[in-house]
Amino acid sequence: xxxxxxxxxxAGPKPWYDPRIRSLFFQFVAIALVxxxxxxxxxxxxxxxxxxxxxxxxxxxxxxAGFGIIMSLVPYDATxxxxxxxxxxxxxxxxVSAMGIVAATIIGFIIGVARLSSNWLVAKxxxxxxxxxxxxxxxxxxxxxxxxxxxxxxxPRQSVEVGGSFFLNNRGLYLPEPITQDGFGLVWGxxxxxxxxxxxxxxxxKRRQLATGQIFPTFKVGFAILVILxxxxxxxxxxxxxxxxxxxxxxxxxxxxxxxxxxAALWIxxxxxxxxxxxxxxxxxILSVSKGxxxxxxxxxxxxxxxxxxxxxPQAMRVIIPPLTSQYLxxxxxxxxxxAIGYPDLVAVFMGTTLNQTGQAxxxxxxxxxxxxxxxxxxxxxxxxxxxxxxxxxx
Amino acid sequence: xGNTMTDQTQAxxxxxxxxxxxxxxxxxxxxxxxxxxWYGDFHVLKDLNLSVRQGExxxxxxxxxxxxxxxxxxxxxxxxxxxxxxxxxxxxLTDDIRHIDTVRREVGMVFQHFNLFPHLTVLENCCLSxxxxxxxxxxxxxxxxMEYLERVKIPDQANKFPGQLSGGQQQRVAIARALCMxxxxxxxxxxxxxxxxxxxxxxxxxxIELAGSGMTMLCVTHEMGFAKTVADRVIFMDGxxxxxxxxxxxxxxxxxxxxxxKFLEQILDH
Numbered sequence: 050x051x052x053x054x055x056x057x058x059x060a061g062p063k064p065w066y067d068p069r070i071r072s073l074f075f076q077f078v079a080i081a082l083v084x085x086x087x088x089x090x091x092x093x094x095x096x097x098x099x100x101x102x103x104x105x106x107x108x109x110x111x112x113x114a115g116f117g118i119i120m121s122l123v124p125y126d127a128t129x130x131x132x133x134x135x136x137x138x139x140x141x142x143x144x145v146s147a148m149g150i151v152a153a154t155i156i157g158f159i160i161g162v163a164r165l166s167s168n169w170l171v172a173k174x175x176x177x178x179x180x181x182x183x184x185x186x187x188x189x190x191x192x193x194x195x196x197x198x199x200x201x202x203x204x205p206r207q208s209v210e211v212g213g214s215f216f217l218n219n220r221g222l223y224l225p226e227p228i229t230q231d232g233f234g235l236v237w238g239x240x241x242x243x244x245x246x247x248x249x250x251x252x253x254x255k256r257r258q259l260a261t262g263q264i265f266p267t268f269k270v271g272f273a274i275l276v277i278l279x280x281x282x283x284x285x286x287x288x289x290x291x292x293x294x295x296x297x298x299x300x301x302x303x304x305x306x307x308x309x310x311x312x313a314a315l316w317i318x319x320x321x322x323x324x325x326x327x328x329x330x331x332x333x334x335i336l337s338v339s340k341g342x343x344x345x346x347x348x349x350x351x352x353x354x355x356x357x358x359x360x361x362x363p364q365a366m367r368v369i370i371p372p373l374t375s376q377y378l379x380x381x382x383x384x385x386x387x388x389a390i391g392y393p394d395l396v397a398v399f400m401g402t403t404l405n406q407t408g409q410a411x412x413x414x415x416x417x418x419x420x421x422x423x424x425x426x427x428x429x430x431x432x433x434x435x436x437x438x439x440x441x442x443x444x
Numbered sequence: 445x446g447n448t449m450t451d452q453t454q455a456x457x458x459x460x461x462x463x464x465x466x467x468x469x470x471x472x473x474x475x476x477x478x479x480x481x482w483y484g485d486f487h488v489l490k491d492l493n494l495s496v497r498q499g500e501x502x503x504x505x506x507x508x509x510x511x512x513x514x515x516x517x518x519x520x521x522x523x524x525x526x527x528x529x530x531x532x533x534x535x536x537l538t539d540d541i542r543h544i545d546t547v548r549r550e551v552g553m554v555f556q557h558f559n560l561f562p563h564l565t566v567l568e569n570c571c572l573s574x575x576x577x578x579x580x581x582x583x584x585x586x587x588x589x590m591e592y593l594e595r596v597k598i599p600d601q602a603n604k605f606p607g608q609l610s611g612g613q614q615q616r617v618a619i620a621r622a623l624c625m626x627x628x629x630x631x632x633x634x635x636x637x638x639x640x641x642x643x644x645x646x647x648x649x650x651x652i653e654l655a656g657s658g659m660t661m662l663c664v665t666h667e668m669g670f671a672k673t674v675a676d677r678v679i680f681m682d683g684x685x686x687x688x689x690x691x692x693x694x695x696x697x698x699x700x701x702x703x704x705x706k707f708l709e710q711i712l713d714h
Binding site for chain 1: 520522541545546548549551552553555557559560561562563572573575576577578579580581582583584585618621622625
């Protein structure tokens with residue numbers, strides 16, 4: 050087809066006036082520049098490192114690390130390898146990012162809706178929250194939570210104590226750790242059965258609504274099933290769960306689960322900060338749905354709740370999702386500020402200590418950047434899939 | 445509220461300002477009594493009185509800013525009134541949310557800008573409220589919706605999205621959507637003023653057909669031809685007041701008020 054159009058023209062333009070030839074030319078130039086730049090960088094680095102006697106390669110990942118990490122989700126001690134430190138840091142980054150995304154989303158949606166409340170006080174409080182939090186640098190907020198709030202908690206000996214099993218002090222929050230005994234499999238089994246039952250219930254309720262028009266209280270009943278079945282199983286199995294209570298040993302607590310103040314401060318700061326942006330996104334999303342839509346829904350007799358659920362939110366979501374995605378990405382990337390207060394995330398552990406000890410700057414930085422890129426692209430991918438699902442089909 | 449009053453209706457039967465919720469003017473399906481509305485300091489609706497019988501077709505006209513849209517929007521409480529009474533199908537519109545929802549179920553509304561839900565297909569637009577509010581089984585709701593879509597002559601567009609339709613088609617879908625709730629009253633708020641001239645007729649045809657079926661209709665419109673053919677009464681509003689109220693032949697041939705005469709001159713001139 051291309052050929053035909055070219056042939057059908059009596060006399061083509063001169064090649065340097067032909068837009069297709071032009072664009073091919075500039076693309077070729079661009080690619081050549083990129084390759085030349087990349088090659089120069091690599092070549093330069095390699096020859097420089099060679100002249101300084103720095104070995105390249107990823108062999109250092111198998112060497113013993115020899116330093117401790119204050120918090121890890123996987124078993125770790127100083128005798129393990131640098132590869133292991135990478136994994137510990139990665140898990141810590143993922144943990145705080147995931148916790149942050151969940152909390153920021155919940156807080157953000159609540160504040161965003163509150164901002165639109167017809168209650169003057171609620172709306173103004175939400176406004177103040179948003180304007181204060183999003184206009185203060187995140188790093189300052191992390192410091193604020195870490196040093197000013199959590200740092201001023203009492204020392205371990207004067208811990209705030211609840212029922213002898215929860216302790217809060219300046220070393221962290223100590224919770225009892227559940228330790229499963231024989232027979233706890235029954236509870237897991239019951240939980241799985243309950244989930245299957247709820248999914249089944251939902252399908253059934255939908256089908257029944259289609260057939261008879263009756264609306265089944267799926268949420269309430271489903272919730273009840275999810276709670277009651279595992280609890281019953283737990284009781285029948287003879288309560289097969291023991292709690293490892295934290296206790297004061299010497300100057301600090303041992304046993305139980307510890308949430309270190311570094312994690313708490315980072316989590317709180319990241320969540321509150323990102324939530325203030327999400328709130329504005331949610332607000333703009335809801336406002337983007339024209340007033341006529343709510344009026345039409347009301348005129349059809351739909352009560353407020355259903356209007357919001359069936360008409361406003363589905364339309365608001367298509368406006369909310371893309372900027373929400375970039376907030377999630379920001380949160381994941383901002384979690385690298387952990388370094389500032391010593392939360393052992395990927396940057397602190399791997400690009401900090403490991404890099405300092407091994408000197409393998411190029412490899413370590415490359416790996417770390419690749420990890421953040423992967424995390425971000427993964428978040429983007431899932432959000433795009435979701436976005437496609439809620440997008441409005443027009444034309 | 446007010447159900448016990450049924451027995452007393454005949455006994456009271458007086459014309460005075462009896463504080464009863466039940467109708468004493470027999471078959472009025474809409475009653476508006478000395479209704480006033482303000483936007484802040486601005487007095488939009490001034491002491492309106494109107495009584496509409498079942499099956500009556502009323503056209504409300506008037507210059508822009510005269511409060512006619514605000515008036516019919518008060519009837520399903522998209523706007524609140526501050527003084528006086530509005531009683532629709534024996535239910536007084538107050539702050540009580542349940543009453544408002546009950547009234548809205550019985551009162552269909554068609555808007556100037558259609559306000560179809562863009563994320564739902566034509567058929568889903570029509571079925572949404574029957575399914576969620578009337579709790580009709582989906583199959584039944586869809587069958588009913590198809591009937592109404594046939595009545596407005598676009599059954600073949602049922603599975604398209606509103607964005608794929610022309611303005612006239614969208615407005616006919618909006619009429620079908622309102623009819624799917626099987627309302628007792630239909631309100632039209634300038635249903636043809638956002639349409640291209642060639643699409644006005646297809647919408648008016650549907651409305652004329654609907655009027656012929658005995659539906660109670662309140663219609664804010666500038667389509668004087670429509671008013672002449674279907675209206676039982678034409679109401680002329682200006683400055684938030686009902687200036688004149690007359691059957692169409694009288695209204696158009698022999699308007700009493702100077703303001704009405706001036707208005708008619710302006711719109712019938714061209």
